[in-house]
Amino acid sequence: MPPPKVVIANQIRVLRFNHREMTQQDLAERIGVSRQTVNAIEGGKYFPSLEVAFRIAQVFGKPLDEVFQCVMSPQ
Amino acid sequence: MGASFEEKSVWVQLTCTVLALGAYFAVAGVMLWSGITALPAYVPLFIVSIVVMVILLIAGHLIAVLSGKAEGRDERDRLIEWKAESYSSWLLGVGVLTAVTAMIFGIENVWIAHLLLLTLFLSEVMAFTLRIVYYRRGV
Numbered sequence: 001m002p003p004p005k006v007v008i009a010n011q012i013r014v015l016r017f018n019h020r021e022m023t024q025q026d027l028a029e030r031i032g033v034s035r036q037t038v039n040a041i042e043g044g045k046y047f048p049s050l051e052v053a054f055r056i057a058q059v060f061g062k063p064l065d066e067v068f069q070c071v072m073s074p075q
Numbered sequence: 076m077g078a079s080f081e082e083k084s085v086w087v088q089l090t091c092t093v094l095a096l097g098a099y100f101a102v103a104g105v106m107l108w109s110g111i112t113a114l115p116a117y118v119p120l121f122i123v124s125i126v127v128m129v130i131l132l133i134a135g136h137l138i139a140v141l142s143g144k145a146e147g148r149d150e151r152d153r154l155i156e157w158k159a160e161s162y163s164s165w166l167l168g169v170g171v172l173t174a175v176t177a178m179i180f181g182i183e184n185v186w187i188a189h190l191l192l193l194t195l196f197l198s199e200v201m202a203f204t205l206r207i208v209y210y211r212r213g214v
Contacts, residue, residue, distance in 0.1 A: 033149040036079040036210075045213025046151050 004072040011067055012042045015060045031055040080145040081152045082210045087135030089203035095128030096196045103189060112185045155214050159205035163198050170194025 016022040024038040031038075031052055040046035041056075048056070057064045078086070102120055111117075139145070171194075174187045 033151065034079045034081070034146040036077070036082070037149050037151040040151060040213060043213075049150055052150060 007044075007071045007073055008047050009044070009069045009071050010041065011069075012038070012056065015062065015067065019060060027056070027059060030059050077143065078210070079152075080139060080143065081148055082207070083139040083142070084136060085203055085206045085210070087132065087139055089200065089207065091128050091131040091135060092196070092199055092203065095124045095131060096192075098127075099124035100193065100196070107185070107189070112183050114185045114188060117185070117188075151214065155206050155209040158209060158214060159202045162205055163201040166198040166201060167194050170198075 012027075016024070016027060024042070025035045028035045028038045032055070033048075033052060037046065037048075041048050041052075053064060053068060057067045060067060099120060103117055106117065106120075170191055173194075174191050177187050177190065
């Protein structure tokens, strides 16, 4: 039986809104990637490295699992 | 979502490569078809194609820089490039192996040179196309 598919969800959009509507550009500059990469992460089109994931969590002052969640779904 | 400078650069490289080397292969194909098998006859055409490609690349990148902020490459750009190269490099490998086989069978140099050039061209076009797909659809 194949392992369940892992989908990584994130709360970046909500966290940005709660941080005085921080723009994608602001977040991108603080974590050292392009605005398009932040957009791709938010939209689930790109899963960042652990380093960038921790940087994002650090910017919002949250633990990693409050920013990214692992959702298991059947194949 | 507006394209990043890196994505614009890939579009520019794809367009310039297809235009310049595509034109080269169109003309060289006609020359080969008409029986010109002396390799030096293709050198001026090749040089002109490369010069045109370089000029187009410079112009395209200038437009890309002027149309928005040129950020540096990040981990997503590097992953996309690596993944596209890993899926397209087999084409060049096939070309090299076919060229070696052709040498063993005594095929004329002009055919071998163009086979190598064609597979390099196709490999690059495939890599650029895959990079654009990964930028648009996600990686």
